[in-house]
Amino acid sequence: MNTARKKISKNHTSTQNPCKLCSPLGASLVIRGISGAVPLLHGSQGCSTYIRRYLISHFKEPIDIASSNFGEDTAIFGGGANIKIALENIIAQYQPEMIGVATTCLSETIGDDVNMFIYEFLKQRKEIPTPPIVHISTPSYSGTHITGFHRANLEIVKTLAAEKTTTRKDHINVFAGMLSTADLRYLKEIFTDFDLKHMLLPDYSQTMDGTLWQQYQKIPAGGTTIDQIKDAGNASASLQMGRILNSESESAAKYLNETFDVPSYELGLPIGIKETDRLFEALEEISGKPTPQKYVEERGRLVDAYVDGHKYVNGLKAALYGEEDLVAGLASFLSEIGIVPVLCASGGESGRLESTLNEIMDKNISEKMKILEGMDFKNIEAEVESMSLELFIGNSKGYSVTRRKEIPLVRAGFPIHDRIGGQRILHVGYRGAQNLFDQIANTILDQRQKTSDIGYSYM
Amino acid sequence: MTTIPILKEREEQIYRKGSEPFNMQCEKHSLAGSVSQRACVFCGSRVVLYPVADALHLIHGPIGCAAYTWDIRGALSSGPELHRLSFSTDLQERDVIFGAEKKLYAALTELIEQYQPKAAFVYSTCIVGIIGDDVEAVCRKVGKEAGIPVLPVHSEGFKGTKKDGYKAACDALAQLIGTGETADISPISINIMGEFNIGGEAWMIKDYYRKIGVDVVSIMTGDGRVADIKRAHGAKLNVVQCSGSMTPLAEMMKEKYGIPFIRVSYFGIEDMAKALYDVAEHFPDQPEIMEKAQELVRSEVNRIYPELVKIREQVSGKRAAIYVGGAFKAFSLIKALRNLGMEVVLAGSQTGNEKDYEILRDMCNDGTVILDDANPLELSKYIIEKNADLFIGGVKERPIAYKMGIGFCDHNHERKTPLAGFEGMLNFAKEIFNTVTSPVWQFAPHRSGNEPEQLRNVVIQPSK
C-alpha cells in the first residue's frame, strides 16, 4: 500500500462547514460499544456535552459521557485531582465494568500525564475492586473522529487482551469500523451463520439502538464483553475492515498479529458485491465452511436487482463525501453499478484515500474521479460547481449543498440527523448493497417522475 | 430493577417540596464525573450571539467546538444567513506548538473579504487561552484594516459556566452599542433583549409591540443586525427576556446610557400579556398604548381560546416534568401548564440561582422535586418516580424521556416551532397534545407492564 502522504490543502485558511468531527467523539462511541463501559472525557464540560448532543442527534438514544470538568485552577495546576474524583464518582454511580478515559484538546495541551494519574488511582485502590481503566489519547488537533475511533480500539485491546493461552479455532476478532447499528447486527448474523464465535469491537448495535425501558438503565445493556476482549489474543484470526483507518499505521488487528500471532485479514468496508465477496472468502477460509445458502441467495437476488435496475443508474455521476473508508467502500459499490463517483471527498487527511481508491477501482473509472482529502463543505460546493451531477451520497452535513444545487441526496454514514432511522441504515454485505441500490435507483426514478410532464406510473 | 444512587455531593442540589427544609445549593461548578447537562462558557456566548445574521462568527480553536454548533438552532433571519455557517481556525498540532495568531489573522482576513460581514465575532475556545494567542491584538489589527468591528469573545470553555459565556457575549455586544446614529429614534421605543427568534418568535413579538404603538430599535439578538445593535442605546427601555443571558448587558446599558430595563417572559398567555402591559406602563403619558395592549390581548386570547379549551380537555390532569437551561423559563412553563390543567411534578434548571429556586419552591405543589444541574440518572429516576406523562426540555433530555416511554416537548433553542406569544401558546398546547395523546405509548413497557420477556409468554390463539 502506498502510504506516502499526499497533502491536498484547502484553498482557504479556515475550515468552513467541516466534513469531520473531533477525535473524542469516535473514542466515546467505541467505549459505548463495550458492555458496562462508561466514557470519561478528560477536559472541560463543554466537549462532552456537545459530543453527547451530537451522538444523540444521530442515534436518538441516551448516551452518558462523563467529564472531569476542568475549571480555571485545573487548567493551571493540571487535571490530576479532577480525574481521580471523576473516576471515583463514576464508579460510585455507575458501577462500570470498564472506564475509557479519552483526552480532549485542553488536557493534551496542558500536558497532563493521564497514564500516571490512572496508575496512581489504581495504586490507591489496590484493596478495593476497581474496573479496568483504559487511557486513549485523543487530541483533536491531530486527526478526526475516525482517528479517535480506531485509536480507542487499539488502546482497549492493548490494555485488556491477556496472554495467549490457546488458539480457539472457531473464534475471530472483528474490527468493523464506524458502521451503523444495522450493519453491526447483520455482520454478527453472518458470523453466527458461519458458526464463528466473534469478538466484534466495538459493538454498539444494542447500546446505541435499543428498546424502551421499564427502569432507567444506567448503562444500556449490550456490547462487547470485557472477557471477550481479554480473550482476543486466542482468536484464530482478526478481520480488520477498512483499508485506511487513520493516519497511523497501527491498528488493533495489527497489534494482535504482532503480539499474539493472530493472523490478520485486512479488508475494506464490505460495501457492494466485490468488497463483500472478499469478506465471505475470508470467512470461508477461516471457518473452513462454504458460504451458507442464505447468503448465496442474497447475493443472487442482489445481482438480479442490479440487472433489473441497471438502465436507470448506469452512467450517472455522483459526488461522495464522508469518512475515508466509507467513501472508499461506497465508491467501489457505485462503480459496480456503473455510477461514476466523480468527486470523492473527505475531511480526513490520512494521505491514503487516493492510493486506496486506485487500488480497488478499475483504472478507467478512477481516472474520471477527483479524490480530495482535508475537505470542508465550502470546498466540496466549489468543486461540484463545474460538475454535472445526478446524485450526492453522504451524511446529513451535505444537505445544505444539495439543497442549493437541487440534486438529490442519498443518505449514508454518520451523522444522519434529518431523518428517522439514520442509525439503522444498512450499508454492508449483500443486503446492505441491496438497500443502497434500491435507495439510489428509486431516488432517480422519483426525480424523473417529479420532473416529467406526464408522470408515468410504470417504469 | 436497578436503583439509582444519588451522589452524596449532589444531594444538596435536589429538593423535595414539603418533605425537607429548604437549603438548596446551586451555582456550583459541576461535579467531576457527574454527567452534567450543562455545556460550557463558549456555549453561552454562542447562544447569545448566534442569531446575529450579518456578522461573521469565527471559532478559534480545534474543529470540534465549531463542528458541533454548525446550524444547530432554529434562529431565523429575514435576510443574510451568515450565522448558519460554521467557521473554524481548525487548529492543528503545529498551531498548538507554535501559536496560531498568523493563522487567525489569515482566516479572518480571508473570511471578511469573502463574506463582507458587518462585524466579526472571534470566539476563543479552551486551548486558545493556554497556547497564549493574543486574540485581542489580532482582532484590533484586522478591524482596523477591514474597517469593521472585529470583536474578541472570551469564551474559553473552562473559565466558568455558561453564564460567564453570556457575560462575554454581552461584553462583545456592548462594544457595538453606542456607535450608531440615534437621531431618528422615536421616544416610544424599546430594545427586545434575550429573544432569539426561534421559529420566528421575535417577529411575532415585535409585531405585537408595533401594533400597540411601540417602536423596536433592535432585537438582541433574534434576526439580529449589526447596524441595529449599534444604535440600541437610542431606545427608551430595555425589555429583557430569559433570566440569565442578557441581564449583564441591560445592567451595563442602564449604567452607561441611563436606559431602564424590565424583565419579561413571552411564554404562556399570562406572561405574554404582562410583557405588553409592563411596557405600556412604562409610557404613562401615552394611555392609548395600554388601551391598545388590552385590546390586542383580548383579541388574541379570543382567537386562540376555543382551540386551547379543546386541548385542555384532553391533557388536563397529566403530569409534567420541566428541565430547562434558565430557571426563569421554568416559571412561565409552570403557569402555562397550569392553564392547560396539568400538574408539574418536577422542575429544574441548569443554571438557576438561589432566588430562582425560592420562587420555584413557592410556585410548586408539595411533593414536587426541584433539581439544580441534574444529570441523566437523576432526571430519569424522578420522572419515573413522579410518574410523569410529559417531559419538557432540550435535545439532550429527549432520549431520556423517550426511553422511559414519556412524551416530550422541546423547549430549547434547537426547536423549529415558535412557542412564544399567543400563537406560540397554541403551538405549545398542540405539541403537548400531539405527544401525550399519541397511541404509541400503549406499547411502552413502563405503561403497559409488558416487558419483552412477558410478551414472549403470551399464547397466540390461531383464529378459527
Ligand code: SF4
Ligand atoms: S473545547 Fe472548551 S470551548 Fe470548546 S466545547 Fe470544549 S469546553 Fe467548550
Ligand code: SF4
Ligand atoms: S476542544 Fe477538542 S475535544 Fe473539545 S470539542 Fe473542541 S475539538 Fe473536540
